[in-house]
Amino acid sequence: xIQMTQSPSSLSASVGDRVTITCRASxxxxxxxxxxxxxxxxxxxxxxxxxxxLQSGVPSRFSGSGSGTDFTLTISSLQPEDFATYYCQQSxxxxxxxxxxxxxxxx
Amino acid sequence: xxxxxxSGGGLVQPGGSLRLSCAASGFTFSSxxxxxxxxxxxxxxxxxxxxxxxxxxxxxxDSVKGRFTISxxxxxxxxxxxxxxxRAEDTAVYYCARDGPVEDLDYWGQGTLVTVSS
Numbered sequence: 001x002i003q004m005t006q007s008p009s010s011l012s013a014s015v016g017d018r019v020t021i022t023c024r025a026s027x028x029x030x031x032x033x034x035x036x037x038x039x040x041x042x043x044x045x046x047x048x049x050x051x052x053x054l055q056s057g058v059p060s061r062f063s064g065s066g067s068g069t070d071f072t073l074t075i076s077s078l079q080p081e082d083f084a085t086y087y088c089q090q091s092x093x094x095x096x097x098x099x100x101x102x103x104x105x106x107x
Numbered sequence: 108x109x110x111x112x113x114s115g116g117g118l119v120q121p122g123g124s125l126r127l128s129c130a131a132s133g134f135t136f137s138s139x140x141x142x143x144x145x146x147x148x149x150x151x152x153x154x155x156x157x158x159x160x161x162x163x164x165x166x167x168x169d170s171v172k173g174r175f176t177i178s179x180x181x182x183x184x185x186x187x188x189x190x191x192x193x194r195a196e197d198t199a200v201y202y203c204a205r206d207g208p209v210e211d212l213d214y215w216g217q218g219t220l221v222t223v224s225s
Contacts, residue, residue, distance in 0.1 A: 034211040036152075043202055043218055044144075044152065049211035087152055091210030094166050096142070096154040 002026050002090050006099035012107040017078045021102045023071045023088035032092035035064055035073045038101075039084045047086075048073065078104075109133040109214045111203050116219030123193050123223070129186040129203030129216055137161070137181035140206035143188050145199035146218075153199075156188065157206070171197075193223045 003026035013019050023033065031051040036044040046055045048064035051071055061076040075082055083106050088099040115127040129141070143155040156177040157166045165177050176189040186203050200218040207213035 032209060034209070036212075038152075043215035044212070045215070046207070046211055046213050049207060049213070050209045055213065089152075089212070094157070095168050096157070096210065098152040098154070101151045 001095055002029060002093060002097050004088055004090055004097050004099040006086075006088055006102050008102060009100065010103040010105065012105045013078055014107045015078050015080055019075045019078055019104065021073045021086055021088075021104075023066075023073070023099050025069045025071075025090055025092075028068045029090045029092035031067050032090055033064070033066065033071045034089045034091060035062075036087045036089065037082075037084045038087065044087065080106075109205065111205065111214055111216035113201065113203055113216040113219040116201065116221045118222045118224065119193055120225050121194060121223055124189070124191045125193065125221060127188040127190065127201055127203075127219060127221070129188075131184045131186065131205075134205070136179075136184040140210075141177075141179065141186045142204045142206060142212060143177060143186075144202045144204055144212065144215075145197075145221075146202070147196075147199045150199075155201070158186070190221070193221075195223050197221060198223050 005024045007022045033051045035048040038044040052064045063074050086102045110132045112130045119125050140159050142157045158177045162179045174192045178187045202218045203216045204212035205214040
């Protein structure tokens with residue numbers, strides 16, 4: 001199975017900050033990398049698919065980059081509604097696997 | 108509007124069985140692969156199973172293989188997860204999700220809680 005490792009596991013930031021979350025795959029996954037946002041008690045929401053494509057309706061302050069084994073999710077200017085947990089997910093091979101999550105908290 | 112609504116969760120004893128359902132609407136259900144993903148309390152997301160659009164092909168996580176069965180009824184726009192020989196470690200919120208263009212999970216249901224305890 002492909003292991004996905006996110007860093008950091010948690011992060012404190014302020015409204016307006018630029019934030020970057022990293023996801024590393026245990027082997028090359030080309031661009032088969034997706035990012036999700038989850039708020040407490042809610043289902044995950046797709047933000048970015050295929051490493052850098054913005055899902056419809058997602059604000060443009062979210063962006064993704066990377067290929068192969070190293071990927072990043074960037075939030076250009078944090079808004080209050082962005083404080084949540086973020087997960088990466090590889091869809092290169094079965095079983096689909098997720099990173100352990102990055103909790104983004106208010107500083 | 109795409110909607111996925113799970114049901115069937117609840118409290119079950121170890122060794123017991125439960126069948127989850129996911130009712131789909133707002134899209135052509137029979138054209139999409141579908142997934143189940145679970146999340147234990149306070150933990151991360153774990154993929155459980157996947158089924159192709161006509162139900163002829165399925166995949167499972169090793170942790171549930173031989174105990175869980177995914178199926179679908181395209182006439183009823185409903186996805187199922189039959190869970191047998193349940194263990195305490197199967198306790199989780201179970202989400203159904205639609206498969207997107209690159210096996211991203213583009214729509215999710217609200218989840219249904221399964222608790223395995225005596």
